[in-house]
Each structure stands twice: as structure tokens, then as C-alpha cells.
Amino acid sequence: MTHSGQKRDERYRAIMETAARLICERGYEGTSMQEIAAACRMTKAGLYHHVQNKEQLLFDIMSYGMDAFEGQVLEKVRDIPDPIERLRECMRLNIELVTCGFSKEVIIILHEHATLTGEARAFIDGRKKRYVRFLEDSFSEAVRVGRARPVQPTVAAFAFLGMVLWIYKWFQPDGRLSVQQIAEGMVDLLFNGVVAPAGTLPVPAPGEAPVLSLVPPTVVGGES
Amino acid sequence: MTHSGQKRDERYRAIMETAARLICERGYEGTSMQEIAAACRMTKAGLYHHVQNKEQLLFDIMSYGMDAFEGQVLEKVRDIPDPIERLRECMRLNIELVTCGFSKEVIIILHEHATLTGEARAFIDGRKKRYVRFLEDSFSEAVRVGRARPVQPTVAAFAFLGMVLWIYKWFQPDGRLSVQQIAEGMVDLLFNGVVAPAGTLPVPAPGEAPVLSLVPPTVVGGES
CATH class of the missing domain: 1.10.357.10 (Tetracycline Repressor, domain 2)
Structure with a gap:
């Protein structure tokens, strides 16, 4: 794996950790991609750079x-x-x-x-x-x-x-x-x-x- | 309990049974009062005649x-x-x-x-x-x-x-x-x-x- 690949992986793992915390607290239906982006200190567009959609994020x-x-x-x-x-x-x-x-x-x-x-x-x-x-x-x-x-x-x-x-x-x-x-x-x-x-x-x-x-x-x- | 009170209770129990089935299948957040009314063959206004709001229905x-x-x-x-x-x-x-x-x-x-x-x-x-x-x-x-x-x-x-x-x-x-x-x-x-x-x-x-x-x-x- 390349160094930039590793960095991307770390970033994605951090997004998953944050999203998991929110989904745990509010449920999947009760959590929007907008809220996940905000909790990750990203724009929604920035979040969609890492993840295709909410269901993909849940699967990951x-x-x-x-x-x-x-x-x-x-x-x-x-x-x-x-x-x-x-x-x-x-x-x-x-x-x-x-x-x-x-x-x-x-x-x-x-x-x-x-x-x-x-x-x-x-x-x-x-x-x-x-x-x-x-x-x-x-x-x-x-x-x-x-x-x-x-x-x-x-x-x-x-x-x-x-x-x-x-x-x-x-x-x-x-x-x-x-x-x-x-x-x-x-x-x-x-x-x-x-x-x-x-x-x-x-x-x-x-x-x-x-x-x-x-x-x-x-x-x-x-x-x- | 009066006869009409009993009838109201039976009607309400039937609403709860139907709502419970929908909420079980789709989750609470994924079920709307409109859908519950439709499954009960009622109008939304008719449903609100029996129940104050969705959270009350869940509690009941x-x-x-x-x-x-x-x-x-x-x-x-x-x-x-x-x-x-x-x-x-x-x-x-x-x-x-x-x-x-x-x-x-x-x-x-x-x-x-x-x-x-x-x-x-x-x-x-x-x-x-x-x-x-x-x-x-x-x-x-x-x-x-x-x-x-x-x-x-x-x-x-x-x-x-x-x-x-x-x-x-x-x-x-x-x-x-x-x-x-x-x-x-x-x-x-x-x-x-x-x-x-x-x-x-x-x-x-x-x-x-x-x-x-x-x-x-x-x-x-x-x-x-």
C-alpha cells in the first residue's frame, strides 16, 4: 500500500469512528450525512469525496x-x-x-x-x-x-x-x-x-x- | 366501562396492532402517521381522533x-x-x-x-x-x-x-x-x-x- 493510500485509510477510519458514534446515539435513520460531515469538520461535498452514500458508510x-x-x-x-x-x-x-x-x-x-x-x-x-x-x-x-x-x-x-x-x-x-x-x-x-x-x-x-x-x-x- | 368505551378500546387496540406491525417492519423513524392511517384504512385526521401523536402511539x-x-x-x-x-x-x-x-x-x-x-x-x-x-x-x-x-x-x-x-x-x-x-x-x-x-x-x-x-x-x- 502506498503512503497516500495509508493516509486515506486513516482518514476514512476516523470518519467511520465519528459516524458510528452518531449512528449509535441517534440511529441510522435519525442521522444525516450533513450531521456526519459537520461532526467530522468537513463539508458535505468533502465527505462524499470519501464515501459514496450513507448505506455504503453503514456497510463499511x-x-x-x-x-x-x-x-x-x-x-x-x-x-x-x-x-x-x-x-x-x-x-x-x-x-x-x-x-x-x-x-x-x-x-x-x-x-x-x-x-x-x-x-x-x-x-x-x-x-x-x-x-x-x-x-x-x-x-x-x-x-x-x-x-x-x-x-x-x-x-x-x-x-x-x-x-x-x-x-x-x-x-x-x-x-x-x-x-x-x-x-x-x-x-x-x-x-x-x-x-x-x-x-x-x-x-x-x-x-x-x-x-x-x-x-x-x-x-x-x-x-x- | 360503557359499551361505546369498549368499542373505542377495541378500535384503538386494532390501531396499535397495525401500527406495531409497521413499526416492526420499518422502524419507528421509517414509519409515518400517514402510512399507519392508510394501513388502518383511515384518514390521517381519523387516526388523530384516536391518538395524540406518534410518540404517544409508541408509548401506548x-x-x-x-x-x-x-x-x-x-x-x-x-x-x-x-x-x-x-x-x-x-x-x-x-x-x-x-x-x-x-x-x-x-x-x-x-x-x-x-x-x-x-x-x-x-x-x-x-x-x-x-x-x-x-x-x-x-x-x-x-x-x-x-x-x-x-x-x-x-x-x-x-x-x-x-x-x-x-x-x-x-x-x-x-x-x-x-x-x-x-x-x-x-x-x-x-x-x-x-x-x-x-x-x-x-x-x-x-x-x-x-x-x-x-x-x-x-x-x-x-x-x-
């Missing part, structure tokens, strides 16, 4: 948030061999992301999920669905290798996501609970009851069906 | 949803003596409410939480906070009487709420998971690890501090 903010999520959460846990440790660490890191630096972008991804249309929406939805699959696959693996008692992987994945992603609705950075208390509390609440007590579940041989699965294969999967 | 829809929630969930479980049974039944009924009849109103309460202003917002927020307190109190009681291992009541309350209220983001009425599978799965996931194994936690005498509480009193409570 969401992509920027998804990049942060994938870099700071998914890529860091993907290769943890034990599925329960992978899920626990994933929950901790995702809670950090939601409560710390990227909360604006995360809120917009979550709150404006129905605002994008067409291909842009399908693209962001695809990235979100990959995360759901990753969670479902990790829960399935945990059951299969005897690390978890039989839980329905889709329900478990969405329980995980609900616990983590709802935090943006109630968390106050200056509240009485620290991020660490919340993260450890949530990890404990979900996984204490999921992990199979040591020695209670036999580990099936590779390729063999799990011995104690109560989940018939026909109900695996779920949201259509 | 949220109040209607909160009435439904309190009548169909909270009042039905409030008097269950065992705190764990109370919480389990509360989760089941709340999941039914979110997935069935009142999903539009629930979505609006959740999604447009920052749209109301002033007293109207404070009033709805107060009703929501009473629910959070009810959950925190029930988890505290479960720990105190030895029915639950020590969990932080605020984290547990928001874990419960996240699991239940996130469902509106992903649930598909024609999906592969039934409401009952989701409800039983969620109840199992949260409470399997919370309930104290029989006989492991001594029940303290009334007024006595719980013997095994790991939660120092100073961290109880949380969101500010």
Missing part, C-alpha cells in the same frame, strides 16, 4: 466491526484444541469486545441489522452466520468427544450469543460490575452446567456415534 | 406489550414458592411470549428502547427495571436458601434476559426448532449448572447468612 462500519470481531475473537480461539476451552475463551474475548473499544461498531451491527438491503445485507449476514456455525460446531464437538453432556448445539449457540450480545443493552462502563466479573460470571453460568463431570461420559472412538447423545440427528440445526 | 404500544408481559409471565410466576421453579417457569413463559402472540410489541419494546424521551421513557424503563429486580431477587433467594450454588444475581439476571430476549433476533416460526424445544433447552442450559446438587448446600436458618456464599455483599447489584 459493519465490515470494520466484523473485521475487529474476527481478528480479536474468532482468529484467537479457532485453533484451541479443546472445544470447551475454545468456547470459554471465545465468550471472554467476545464480552471484552462488546464492552470495550468496539462497542459502537458492535451496537450498529446488532441494532441496524435490518437496515442494509440486498447484497450488502447478505454479505454481513453471511459473516454473522459463520460465527453461529462455529459455535454450533464447537458445542457439537464437545458433546461428541465427551467434554459436554448432550445439549442441542443450536440452542446452546444462541444461548451463548444472547448472553454475550445482550450486554450492550445494560452494561455501564462506570457500573458496579467490572468487565472481568461479568465475563467470568457468564462463562461460569453457561459452562458449569454444560461440562460433563470427569469420567461420566465415555469418549467414543473416532467416527463412532457419541454414546450418550440424547439429541436425535434430525433435530440438529434449527433456525432457517 | 410499549405499555400494551408490558401489560401483556406482566399478565402472562410475571403475575403467573410471582407466587411460586420455590425460587428455582419460579425462575424456570418464568423463562418458559417469557420465551412463549417472545415467540408467539406478542412478538411485535416485545420487539418494539426492545428495539425502540432509546426512541421515547422524558417521562414516557422513564415510565417504561421503570417497568423493565422491576423485572430485572424480580430476577435478581429470585436468584439471591435461591442462593440464600441453598437451592442454587453461589452465583452473582445481577449477572445471572442478565444472562437469563439475554438468552430469552435475544430469541427475537433469530427465531423463525417455521424453523426446525419448536418453541418448546427452545424453551426446555434454554431452561436446561441455564439451570442445570445453577441448581445446587441435592444435599451439598446446607440451608441456613432464617435470618442467617448463607453458609457457602462466595459473593461478598459489596458486589451484589451492578448496572448503574
Whole structure:
């Protein structure tokens, strides 16, 4: 990348940060390009030099948030061999992301999920669905290798996501609970009851069906 | 109530139902009173005969949803003596409410939480906070009487709420998971690890501090 390309990127990132703050406060419909330009100390024409239109800006903010999520959460846990440790660490890191630096972008991804249309929406939805699959696959693996008692992987994945992603609705950075208390509390609440007590579940041989699965294969999967 | 008062109420309920459907689809900012009137097969003047302004209509829809929630969930479980049974039944009924009849109103309460202003917002927020307190109190009681291992009541309350209220983001009425599978799965996931194994936690005498509480009193409570 050229030096001027980098500078343009930094400038654009600053615009996205400012726009994300405004959209978070006022909603997408309630924020005009004029207001975004003013908050960036630019003219509206100057803003349109950097961005095609408001929907493109929203898509870019969401992509920027998804990049942060994938870099700071998914890529860091993907290769943890034990599925329960992978899920626990994933929950901790995702809670950090939601409560710390990227909360604006995360809120917009979550709150404006129905605002994008067409291909842009399908693209962001695809990235979100990959995360759901990753969670479902990790829960399935945990059951299969005897690390978890039989839980329905889709329900478990969405329980995980609900616990983590709802935090943006109630968390106050200056509240009485620290991020660490919340993260450890949530990890404990979900996984204490999921992990199979040591020695209670036999580990099936590779390729063999799990011995104690109560989940018939026909109900695996779920949201259509 | 007079017969004509009842008829007016029914008419108003039908207006709220229609408005709720539109606001759900398009968002509050994206829905005009003109569109609501048209969907109700009324003139705009006719609509203003029933409702003062759009913010009043939003407040009335949220109040209607909160009435439904309190009548169909909270009042039905409030008097269950065992705190764990109370919480389990509360989760089941709340999941039914979110997935069935009142999903539009629930979505609006959740999604447009920052749209109301002033007293109207404070009033709805107060009703929501009473629910959070009810959950925190029930988890505290479960720990105190030895029915639950020590969990932080605020984290547990928001874990419960996240699991239940996130469902509106992903649930598909024609999906592969039934409401009952989701409800039983969620109840199992949260409470399997919370309930104290029989006989492991001594029940303290009334007024006595719980013997095994790991939660120092100073961290109880949380969101500010």
C-alpha cells in the first residue's frame, strides 16, 4: 500500500469512528450525512469525496466491526484444541469486545441489522452466520468427544450469543460490575452446567456415534 | 366501562396492532402517521381522533406489550414458592411470549428502547427495571436458601434476559426448532449448572447468612 493510500485509510477510519458514534446515539435513520460531515469538520461535498452514500458508510462500519470481531475473537480461539476451552475463551474475548473499544461498531451491527438491503445485507449476514456455525460446531464437538453432556448445539449457540450480545443493552462502563466479573460470571453460568463431570461420559472412538447423545440427528440445526 | 368505551378500546387496540406491525417492519423513524392511517384504512385526521401523536402511539404500544408481559409471565410466576421453579417457569413463559402472540410489541419494546424521551421513557424503563429486580431477587433467594450454588444475581439476571430476549433476533416460526424445544433447552442450559446438587448446600436458618456464599455483599447489584 502506498503512503497516500495509508493516509486515506486513516482518514476514512476516523470518519467511520465519528459516524458510528452518531449512528449509535441517534440511529441510522435519525442521522444525516450533513450531521456526519459537520461532526467530522468537513463539508458535505468533502465527505462524499470519501464515501459514496450513507448505506455504503453503514456497510463499511459493519465490515470494520466484523473485521475487529474476527481478528480479536474468532482468529484467537479457532485453533484451541479443546472445544470447551475454545468456547470459554471465545465468550471472554467476545464480552471484552462488546464492552470495550468496539462497542459502537458492535451496537450498529446488532441494532441496524435490518437496515442494509440486498447484497450488502447478505454479505454481513453471511459473516454473522459463520460465527453461529462455529459455535454450533464447537458445542457439537464437545458433546461428541465427551467434554459436554448432550445439549442441542443450536440452542446452546444462541444461548451463548444472547448472553454475550445482550450486554450492550445494560452494561455501564462506570457500573458496579467490572468487565472481568461479568465475563467470568457468564462463562461460569453457561459452562458449569454444560461440562460433563470427569469420567461420566465415555469418549467414543473416532467416527463412532457419541454414546450418550440424547439429541436425535434430525433435530440438529434449527433456525432457517 | 360503557359499551361505546369498549368499542373505542377495541378500535384503538386494532390501531396499535397495525401500527406495531409497521413499526416492526420499518422502524419507528421509517414509519409515518400517514402510512399507519392508510394501513388502518383511515384518514390521517381519523387516526388523530384516536391518538395524540406518534410518540404517544409508541408509548401506548410499549405499555400494551408490558401489560401483556406482566399478565402472562410475571403475575403467573410471582407466587411460586420455590425460587428455582419460579425462575424456570418464568423463562418458559417469557420465551412463549417472545415467540408467539406478542412478538411485535416485545420487539418494539426492545428495539425502540432509546426512541421515547422524558417521562414516557422513564415510565417504561421503570417497568423493565422491576423485572430485572424480580430476577435478581429470585436468584439471591435461591442462593440464600441453598437451592442454587453461589452465583452473582445481577449477572445471572442478565444472562437469563439475554438468552430469552435475544430469541427475537433469530427465531423463525417455521424453523426446525419448536418453541418448546427452545424453551426446555434454554431452561436446561441455564439451570442445570445453577441448581445446587441435592444435599451439598446446607440451608441456613432464617435470618442467617448463607453458609457457602462466595459473593461478598459489596458486589451484589451492578448496572448503574
